[in-house]
Amino acid sequence: MSAPSLIAASGDSLREAFGKALATLAETRERLVALDADIAGGTGLHHFRKAHPSRFFQFGIAEQNMMAVAGGMAATGLIPVVTTFAVFCLRAVEQARLSIAYAKRNVKIVASHPGLDVGPDGGSAQALEDLAAFRAIPGMTVLSPADPHEMALATQAAVDFDGPVYMRTGRSPACSVYANGHVFRIGKGHILRDGHDVTLIACGVEVARALEAAKLLAAENISARVVNMATIKPIDADLVARCAEETGAIVTAEDHNTIGGLGGAVAEALVRARPCPVEFVGLEDVFGESGEPDELAEKYRLTAPHIAAAAKRALKRKRHG
C-alpha cells in the first residue's frame, strides 16, 4: 500500500509563498520566531521549521494560549509570527486584542485557509469574518495579498513593520497577478489596470477574478479600473476617493462576508470623502459549504461574471444617480 499523498503543500499557494518567504527572511533576522498549533504542514510554516528548528515553537491545538504567549515572547524583544487557520484566529481574537494589540506588541498573526478558498472542509472551516473582526481591533494592521509574489513582499513588509499585523494567506493554488518588480507598501492600494467607467477594488483571491471581470467588461465597451487593495487597514482612503472622483462607481470584491471586511472599509472611506454608488461582491451574510473552491466561488457569486454584473449595477446607479 502506498503512502497517501498529502494535499497540504500546494506549490503555488499563498501559504506556501508565505512559508518560503518567512524561512528566507529569518536568515537575516535573528529575533524572528514562529509559533504553530499543529498545522505547520498546512500553513506553509513547515519551511521555517525545517530551516530554523530552534526558532520554531509548538503549542499543540491550543490557539488561545499560543496567541497570548506570542505577546509575552514579543515582550522579551522577539518578533513572533503566529500561524494557524483563519477560523482558529477567530477563536483567539480576544487574546490578540488584549495581549497583543492593547499591549502594542510586535506580533504578526498569519492566517491561512480563509474564506471559501478552503473548499471541501466546509462551512465550519471557512472564515468569513476574520477581516471584520481583526480590522475592528485598535492598532491592528490587516493585510490580504493577491498572489505568491506579493505574498513574499508583504511577508517582509509585515515582519519589518513595528506593530501588530494580521495577514491572510490562502489554501488553493493562486493565480499570478504580478511579475517581478512589484513594490508592496503597507497602506497603499495598487492600480493594476486603468479604466474610467467603474473601479473594481479587490483583495486576496478576488484580485485575479477582478482582472478577469475587467476583460469581460471591456468586451462590452465598459472601461473598468482594477485596484488591488492588499491593505484592508489602514485603508488607502486617498486612492478610494480618487477612484470615486475619476470613475464615479465602485465594486468591492472579497472572499469574506460583505459585512465589515474590504467592502466595509471602502464604504467607510467613501462616505467620509466622496460618496458614489458601491456594489459589494462577497458572501451575502451566509456561511459556506463543502465543495471545490471554484464550484463554491461560482455558487456564492465570487467569480468574474458576478463581479462584472455588479459593475453594471453600479454603473446603472451612477447614470441614474
Next chain:
Amino acid sequence: MSAISLAARQDQDRVHARLAAIAARTRQLAIAGIYRAGSGHPGGALSAADLLAVLYGAELNIPGGTADDPARDRFVLSKGHAAPALYAVWAAMGYVADAVPLALRRIGTASQGHPHVLDLPLSETSTGSLGQGFSVAIGMALGLRHQYVAARVYAMLGDGECQEGEVWEGAMCAAHHGLSNLCAIVDYNKLQSDDRNANIMGLEPFAAKWRAFGWHAIEIDGHDRAAILAALAEAAATHDRPTIVIAHTIKGKGVSYMEDRPLWHGSVKMKPDETRQALAELGATETDIATWMA
C-alpha cells in the same frame, strides 16, 4: 548562641519586619485607592497582599524598580482586578509615588482599573481578561530562555481564573516546554464574584490537577510570609519543571467585616465609615487616613 547565628537571626527578623511593613502599607493604599475611586475589588486585593509583599520585597530582582533592565525578573498580575494591590505594593516599595494607587480608576491617569503596560511598564503586560496574563508570562519565560537570559517569571492567578480553559492550555504548554524559570502563584481565597468556587465551578482536587499537568505544586498558607519565602526558594531550586504555589488565603484579609465574604469580591463603592474602620484595622496612621480620605 554564637555571634554569627545571632546576627543571622537579627537579619531574618529585620527581613520579616520589613515584609510585614510592606504588606501593611500595600493593604492600606489598596483600600484607600478603592475608596477614592468609588469602585474596585477589595477582597482579592487584600488576599494577595502578603504574596505581593514577599515577591516584591524579597524575591523579584528588579534593578532600579523599573522595567528598563532586560535581565530583570518579571511579575505578571494575571488576576488583573487586584490592580489596587499591585499599584499599592509598588508604592510601598518606593517604585512609584503614592499618587499612583491613590489615583486608581481616574480618567486621564496611568492608574487604570486593570494594569496596562503602556501606562505602567512595571505591569509587564496588560491584564484584566482572566487566563491571558498566565499565557503571556509563559511567553516571557520561553522568550527569555530562548535568548539565554537567566531572569525568572512569576504570574499570580486567581482561583476563579483557573476555570478559564486557557489556563489549562497554558499549564500543559509550560510543562511540555519544561519552563523551570516560571513560577505561578494562585491566590486561593475560595471565593469568586458570585459565590464560593465550590458552588460555582469546583476546583478540587486542585494541587493534584497541577501535578497531573506536570507541575511542581507547593501548598502554603498565603498569609505566612516565611512560608511564602520558602516556597519561592523551592520554586527557584526546581530545575526540570514549572512550579505552582497554591497559596491558601482569606479574601478580604485584614479587614474584619470583609474576611471570607463574597460581597467584597466585586467592584464596590466603599462608604466613609467602612473605609475609616478598614484603614484603622490595617494599621494606617490617623494622618494617612485623614489625607487619603480628604
